[in-house]
Amino acid sequence: MSSLNIIVIGGGAAGFFGAITAAETFPEATVTILEKTRTVLNKVRISGGGRCNVTHACFDNRLLVKNYPRGEKPLRPLLSVFDATSTVAWFEKRGVKLKTEADGRMFPGTNTSATIMDCLFQAARKAGVGIRTSCGVSSMMHIEQGRWQLHLLADEIIEADRVLIATGGYPKVDGYEWLPEQSEPLMSPVPSLFTFNVPNNPLLPLAGVAVPDAKVSIIGTKQEQRGPVLITHWGFSGPAILRLSAWAARDLANVDYRFTLRINWVPTLNENELRNTLQDFRQQNGRKQVVSQNPFGLPSRLWEAFATESGISETQRWADLPAKNLNRLSERLTNSQFQVVGKSTFKDEFVTCGGISFGGLDPQTLESKDHPGLYFAGEVLDIDGITGGFNFQSAWTTGYVAGLAIGR
Structure with missing residues (x-):
């Protein structure tokens, strides 16, 4: 029996977290990140003035969700799986101590985003995650036995058993057109922050x-x-x-x-x-x-x-x-x-209000109800937080939840 082939589209915070979690949870699976640009973790690199505002020191989830203009309700049950406390513990377990500033923002103690990037790279490498850059996907379709066929921009075609979409938000509706259509309407994107x-x-x-x-x-x-x-x-x-x-x-x-x-x-x-x-x-x-x-x-x-x-x-x-x-x-x-x-x-904090509606997803796994084997995480979803580490927290949370379920 061949091992499960999991493709993660998008090499940002949510994509890396989903890929690492999937590879650690299902070690027999092959997990590969496809990133359209030449470099990964671009927002992690520039966030917080190059220091990376990893999360916010808000450890009561009832208060934490109040910092999300969109996505508060669906985020609540997901935070019971992975919240800000989990984020701090996850990085500390891998040797990265976070410090809290007076306004509640949490940064790596080294004060540089390179620490967070290195940690994610090492965790991905250790878990056996493959990373392909300059590798955009132009379209995808279901083929036999629930598998997926992905057409890459470089005229290559690859197949996958499961796909996690973690591309980040698109500023215009047509950015979402390459994705399989969902019966739940897309929440039209507009800028936030x-x-x-x-x-x-x-x-x-x-x-x-x-x-x-x-x-x-x-x-x-x-x-x-x-x-x-x-x-x-x-x-x-x-x-x-x-x-x-x-x-x-x-x-x-x-x-x-x-x-x-x-x-x-x-x-x-x-x-x-x-x-x-x-x-x-x-x-x-x-x-x-x-x-x-x-x-x-x-x-x-x-x-x-x-x-x-x-x-x-x-x-x-x-x-x-x-x-x-x-x-x-x-x-x-x-x-x-x-x-x-x-x-x-606003320089590095730009986020999008709108995206894939939670109504079309399994609320516990973030799997598409219309397309089994297709998962979503991060800012591609209709979720966005205010400035202060909340957008990274939703990326870690949704990436972890999708990664935990994708190989079942």
Whole structure:
């Protein structure tokens, strides 16, 4: 009896994890990764500024799933098989200790993604996984006895007993056309985790200035987030903006990324409370200049910009500040509004909202209900997390679950 031939399409995080798990679980099987590009683990290499944000230190799965704008419900039972605790243990067992940063992100202790790549390469080699690069698949079809025939871009044809699709997300629907059709409709892909372009933003000269805590919202929707905001030379970025882009991904695609962004730079206060705070501050600091005295700990350049926009001169003292200027300043601080006219890819964290619907898959194995022997893992699925290690965690989880079942 010939051994089982398992093909994994896609040499990213989910593909490697699925292949390693399959090869370790079914040692008699032949497992091969096919990667379209010349190199594997490309996102692992560049993620987290080249440090690889492996997962997030959230070890309560009920809380962990709340970080996925899409995929929360189907991910819940999968995390009971392989979660963030499992990820930490998996890498530690193979000699890679992870460290936790203040915001919960977990990185290799070496601070370089090469450590994670080496670990995955070694685990794959040890398990006997074959890796073929520059090896794209143009189409695939079922042949006799449930086997698969794969047509490669280089005019080669290979056969497989089982196939795991781990190609990552495609930005457009036609990217999915080479896959066998599923009866469950494909969730049309749109970008997630992107920054906002605000070309007429008066704050553009302050590019590089960051505010550690601000509330950002999209006018006309219930979408809002709170956290660090970074002013960039094209508009706004930072964790709060990226989270907002993820949760509002479909809303923003529907309006072609043209909308009004509201920012409260002092999110602990509403406009009335902030105005009262400024009044108190004026009474206690009457002789000091407004531009040099900032009661909220905001970056001084940002405070100066708000003062200037509110018609306050450099020499204006708090005691002499007219009520109308104080009101303008209050408005700027709690209700700044900006016209967003597009998005920018957030370097290495770009992910896709949409993909293969979970409804067409076995919820415990990620095998296609329509095509036995065909499995899916990673971002090709309709699952995406916010920034902070959550997208890698779903890659490890879905890759592990598919790899565990694929040889049965």
